[in-house]
Amino acid sequence: MKKSRRSFLKAAGVSALGIGVAPAIQAVASSGSTPAALAAKTKHPEALTAHRWGMVIDTSKITDEVAENIVHACRKAHNVPDLNHEPDPEKYPKTRPVNHNQEVKWIWEEHFESAFPDKEDEFLAERFKELPFLVTCNHCKNAPCVQACPTQATFKREDGIVLMDFHRCIGCRFCMAACPFGSRSFNFRDPRPFIEEINPDFPTRSKGVVEKCNLCAERLAKGLQPACADVSEGAIVVGDLEDPNSEVRELLNEKYSIRRKQELGTEPSVYYIM
Amino acid sequence: MSKNAIIAGLAAFVIAALFPFWFNLGGTDAAPEPELSAKAKAAGKCVLDKYDMRANHMSLLDEWRDAVVRDADRKYDAANGKQFQMSLSTGEDSCLGCHEDKEKFCDKCHTYASVDPYCWECHTTPKEINQ
Numbered sequence: 043m044k045k046s047r048r049s050f051l052k053a054a055g056v057s058a059l060g061i062g063v064a065p066a067i068q069a070v071a072s073s074g075s076t077p078a079a080l081a082a083k084t085k086h087p088e089a090l091t092a093h094r095w096g097m098v099i100d101t102s103k104i105t106d107e108v109a110e111n112i113v114h115a116c117r118k119a120h121n122v123p124d125l126n127h128e129p130d131p132e133k134y135p136k137t138r139p140v141n142h143n144q145e146v147k148w149i150w151e152e153h154f155e156s157a158f159p160d161k162e163d164e165f166l167a168e169r170f171k172e173l174p175f176l177v178t179c180n181h182c183k184n185a186p187c188v189q190a191c192p193t194q195a196t197f198k199r200e201d202g203i204v205l206m207d208f209h210r211c212i213g214c215r216f217c218m219a220a221c222p223f224g225s226r227s228f229n230f231r232d233p234r235p236f237i238e239e240i241n242p243d244f245p246t247r248s249k250g251v252v253e254k255c256n257l258c259a260e261r262l263a264k265g266l267q268p269a270c271a272d273v274s275e276g277a278i279v280v281g282d283l284e285d286p287n288s289e290v291r292e293l294l295n296e297k298y299s300i301r302r303k304q305e306l307g308t309e310p311s312v313y314y315i316m
Numbered sequence: 317m318s319k320n321a322i323i324a325g326l327a328a329f330v331i332a333a334l335f336p337f338w339f340n341l342g343g344t345d346a347a348p349e350p351e352l353s354a355k356a357k358a359a360g361k362c363v364l365d366k367y368d369m370r371a372n373h374m375s376l377l378d379e380w381r382d383a384v385v386r387d388a389d390r391k392y393d394a395a396n397g398k399q400f401q402m403s404l405s406t407g408e409d410s411c412l413g414c415h416e417d418k419e420k421f422c423d424k425c426h427t428y429a430s431v432d433p434y435c436w437e438c439h440t441t442p443k444e445i446n447q
Binding site for chain 1: 379381383385386387388389390391392393394395402405406407434437438439440442444445
């Protein structure tokens, strides 16, 4: 059979049209027809939101007792293990002896000269040398841990929280090397035997993942203040740094505050009122 | 003489080659029967319908955890009109809040299918909390 140039071009044109249209037809046919596609995922209406979450710690209000309550409330809320806790021999019969130098920390007490090494001074007010300073993840604006993470397990959420997706953590610890504040801890062993009483409202972690403060993302989602702020008797205020009318901004306007290792340019979101 | 040896050898070979088939003949385990907890029975409906759940609960869980951890969305309005708190293990209407007994529900199928999700290294079950 002999084909004219004209009929060949027609056929080619029609087939090209067919190829172009097929994906569109498929997309129309498949959209909206599965039950999962009809479902909606949203925030609870009572959830607390911000453009950039930040924390202000009034150092004058932190006494030894308040600091202890705060650390305890955080441990309890997130099942943070205490490697000095003696494991229950009945429940965990085969637990190896503990290296007491290991720690898992979300928020903890530090001396002034360790928290602010650049501000240490021979003639510093005695008061500062004695005070307990509470330190935690700074949820930096330019977080070096986020850049270091090869799996994007650590990421910056839209609202400024530097968060970990524990499901993706491969335990490489690059983030720990990158963090200038020592805010991250590695689980060298299964943490469960070292949790005094497991809180069913938050998963534990497992051997081989890194963990750190999550600014109580799970409480903010329910409209609750972070656990530390809740028990701090006003010493810790958490709020939106980008909202000029927020309580944190008012505090920062009124009083002199410092941040840890500001010269590194990570832009911490945790402020200390002196 | 050599003909018999060849046939015997062939027969032995065929029997050996078909080993997986005759070994499993008649020996299949009964399909698992996951038990619904009293709470699940009272609720009546799961997140998706039964057969969809059976086939797709793993990808549903995957979607849920990305939504919760990455997008901060925690509320799920299911296509069947029910609402859920997107959670594997925490709260009343999480998977385990409703399917309270993991051993009698999830594990029944998982043991049968030889799947062993590692979720329980971190996520807690109501049973281990109460023990």
